[in-house]
Amino acid sequence: MLMWTHYASQHFGVVAELDENHPWFNERTTASDDIRHLVKVSYVQNPHPRTWKQVNGTDMLYTKSAEWTYEREWRIIRPLKDGTEVSPGKFCFDVPANAVRSIIFGCRTTPTLEAEIRTAIVANSALSHVRFKRAKLADVGKIELVGAIA
Numbered sequence: 001m002l003m004w005t006h007y008a009s010q011h012f013g014v015v016a017e018l019d020e021n022h023p024w025f026n027e028r029t030t031a032s033d034d035i036r037h038l039v040k041v042s043y044v045q046n047p048h049p050r051t052w053k054q055v056n057g058t059d060m061l062y063t064k065s066a067e068w069t070y071e072r073e074w075r076i077i078r079p080l081k082d083g084t085e086v087s088p089g090k091f092c093f094d095v096p097a098n099a100v101r102s103i104i105f106g107c108r109t110t111p112t113l114e115a116e117i118r119t120a121i122v123a124n125s126a127l128s129h130v131r132f133k134r135a136k137l138a139d140v141g142k143i144e145l146v147g148a149i150a
Contacts, residue, residue: 002070004106004135011106011135014117022099025076034058034077041073097126104133 004011018025020038027036034057043066061077083091103121105114121127 008106011108012110012113013106014109014113015104015106015135016100017102017104017133018095019099019101020074022096024096024099034061036076036078038074038076041068041071041075043069097124098129100127100130102131102133104135107134107136109134 004013007013008015025038029036039058039062042063044063045066062075064071064073078093080091083093086092103117105117118132121130121132
């Protein structure tokens with residue numbers, strides 16, 4: 001529930017479901033590479049009061065305060081040089097089309113936004129496998145997904 005509220009514009013937004021087993025999510029260049037692969041975020045009490053000598057790359061990139069545990073977050077960090085700067089300081093990365101499983105519409109997604117997204121997906125033959133789903137409010141405080149929708 002909170003994830004949809006925080007990250008999907010109060011349930012008006014959408015979520016792209018990705019295939020975490022797709023090779024794009026595991027492109028580390030060495031066994032000790034801290035980036036280019038999925039890493040489960042660690043949640044710790046009071047993560048910040050440390051000295052620079054106590055912190056390593058994994059701590060810096062993949063640790064959050066225990067208050068965020070409900071997110072069960074995984075991250076992938078990629079070098080900015082691998083992305084495209086779409087506006088000053090904002091970079092986008094091309095996720096392969098075959099890594100996208102579905103588009104999940106929030107329970108308050110407007111018909112206009114839904115139509116725009118459906119049109120864009122259908123127009124791209126590389127995304128013909130993508131399914132559409134809808135989140136709906138179930139019991140108080142819970143979200144459930146309605147299976148594939150036409």
